Amino acid sequence: MPQMDPVTSKRITATINGEEIEYDVEARRLLVHFLRDDLDLTGTHVGCDTGNCGACSIVFNGMLAKSCMLLAIQADGATIETIESLSQNGELTPLQQSFSDHHALQCGYCTPGMLMSAKYLLDNNPSPSDDEIRKAIQGNICRCTGYVNIVEAIKAAAK
Amino acid sequence: MLLREVQYLRPPTIEQAVRLLSQHDGARPLAGGQTLINVMKARAAAPDVLVDLQDLDDLRGITETGQGGLEIGPMTTYTQLLMDEAAGARTILGEVAAMIADVQVRNRGTVGGNVCSNDPTNHLPPLLVAMNAEFTIVGPNGERTVSADEFFLGVYMTAAGPGELLTKITIPPGGQDGFAAVTIGKDGTGIVTAAASLNGGARVAIGCVGATPVRATEMERRIGGDFSDDNVRAAAEGLGDALDPPSDVHASAEYRRHVAEVLAVRAVLQAKARR
Numbered sequence: 001m002p003q004m005d006p007v008t009s010k011r012i013t014a015t016i017n018g019e020e021i022e023y024d025v026e027a028r029r030l031l032v033h034f035l036r037d038d039l040d041l042t043g044t045h046v047g048c049d050t051g052n053c054g055a056c057s058i059v060f061n062g063m064l065a066k067s068c069m070l071l072a073i074q075a076d077g078a079t080i081e082t083i084e085s086l087s088q089n090g091e092l093t094p095l096q097q098s099f100s101d102h103h104a105l106q107c108g109y110c111t112p113g114m115l116m117s118a119k120y121l122l123d124n125n126p127s128p129s130d131d132e133i134r135k136a137i138q139g140n141i142c143r144c145t146g147y148v149n150i151v152e153a154i155k156a157a158a159k
Numbered sequence: 160m161l162l163r164e165v166q167y168l169r170p171p172t173i174e175q176a177v178r179l180l181s182q183h184d185g186a187r188p189l190a191g192g193q194t195l196i197n198v199m200k201a202r203a204a205a206p207d208v209l210v211d212l213q214d215l216d217d218l219r220g221i222t223e224t225g226q227g228g229l230e231i232g233p234m235t236t237y238t239q240l241l242m243d244e245a246a247g248a249r250t251i252l253g254e255v256a257a258m259i260a261d262v263q264v265r266n267r268g269t270v271g272g273n274v275c276s277n278d279p280t281n282h283l284p285p286l287l288v289a290m291n292a293e294f295t296i297v298g299p300n301g302e303r304t305v306s307a308d309e310f311f312l313g314v315y316m317t318a319a320g321p322g323e324l325l326t327k328i329t330i331p332p333g334g335q336d337g338f339a340a341v342t343i344g345k346d347g348t349g350i351v352t353a354a355a356s357l358n359g360g361a362r363v364a365i366g367c368v369g370a371t372p373v374r375a376t377e378m379e380r381r382i383g384g385d386f387s388d389d390n391v392r393a394a395a396e397g398l399g400d401a402l403d404p405p406s407d408v409h410a411s412a413e414y415r416r417h418v419a420e421v422l423a424v425r426a427v428l429q430a431k432a433r434r
Contacts, residue, residue, distance in 0.1 A: 004168065004170065004175065004179070005168070006166035006167065006168050006179075006183065006208050007166060007167055007168070008164060008165070008166055008167070010167070026164075027164075027165050027166060027167035027209070028161065028162035028163065028164055028165050029162075030160065030162070030196075049160050049200065050197060050200070051193065051196075051197050051264070054261070054263060057263055060267075063238070063266040063267070064262055064263050064266055065263050065266055065267050066263045066264070068160075068196075069192055069193055069196045069197065069264075069267070070192060070196070070267075071167070071189075071192070071196065071209075073167050073211075074189075074192070074211060074213065076169070117262065117263075120262070121262075135262075136262060138261040138262065138346070139260065139261025139262055139263045139264065140261075
């Protein structure tokens with residue numbers, strides 16, 4: 001919606017995990033805090049809040065993005081997928097199951113972001129090379145340094 | 160992080176965006192936000208009004224103008240630079256875009272944001288200086304075009320001033336381009352970068368060694384039209400002495416001077432080998 005007067009807050013509508021929401025947001029509110037604190041979608045994590053760690057990764061209008069570097073008010077009219085969109089009715093997706101099978105998580109803090117990056121990769125490139133997998137999770141930091149099993153899990157899910 | 164209170168607008172046209180930017184003191188354009196939102200968190204920037212450019216489709220996309228010439232909309236993302244067929248006319252653009260940060264940042268970060276933030280470690284300023292790009296800026300008093308040599312003014316400062324908007328980047332015909340970098344980790348922040356473009360003569364620009372990209376004019380003069388390996392290497396000798404790079408935790412000034420010569424040669428030879 002075009003709006004020509006500066007505002008400090010605004011009612012936005014967005015489609016989040018297939019559900020249309022309408023919400024008043026402050027212009028200064030980061031999207032990650034809107035998702036977590038207003039919508040209670042706490043699967044999206046805040047690791048660093050500086051755009052480095054990727055724990056807050058979501059899919060924004062079809063593109064993988066870090067939700068700590070977006071304002072909630074920018075999401076007016078947007079379509080967003082968060083980690084909560086993966087598992088349905090308690091059933092893991094093959095990618096999530098593969099993370100479990102390959103012990104691709106230790107503390108688990110980075111996992112939602114890793115899964116979103118991996119899902120985004122496989123949606124766009126169903127059989128990636130090892131190098132492409134590593135490049136795809138370049139923006140996601142695992143501070144347990146469990147990268148080898150994460151790459152293994154993504155590779156297995158790609159098959 | 161809670162940001163300082165800020166006002167927000169999302170204009171539907173370039174004209175309205177420019178009007179809003181010039182009407183409101185402390186207004187800043189919000190492009191991909193991959194730099195601006197972070198510096199707002201750190202309070203290193205505290206704009207009063209954000210003018211969100213996301214609806215300005217006229218600022219997006221890449222158009223071929225022939226013989227390798229391109230017009231690039233500043234809202235074009237790094238990912239588009241990588242994927243767009245037209246950008247394939249100058250493959251260096253996609254190659255350099257692939258070095259920037261990570262998938263998430265490349266999906267939102269924009270060409271215009273990269274050049275207008277003009278962080279000395281940014282990839283595109285030295286590349287666009289080497290490619291002899293022109294920058295079209297629209298302000299309240301109309302449109303003007305600025306050469307790459309005049310666009311980058313200082314750290315975080317460009318010719319696109321308050322109340323103005325970068326609307327187009329024009330890359331003249333060409334095709335022999337090179338880029339070489341020593342980075343912190345693979346594809347990390349640059350310690351020194353060098354870009355070259357050959358078009359009759361050579362244009363060489365060094366990044367990360369000053370507030371703005373530094374043209375290696377003496378090296379360019381010595382190369383003339385002789386791109387033989389020996390001549391390019393000889394031409395780079397002494398380039399480092401002409402630079403005044405910073406010393407920091409990643410590298411001494413002396414190392415940066417040395418590596419600038421090495422990278423300038425690599426960039427020119429890579430450009431020569433293309434096509």
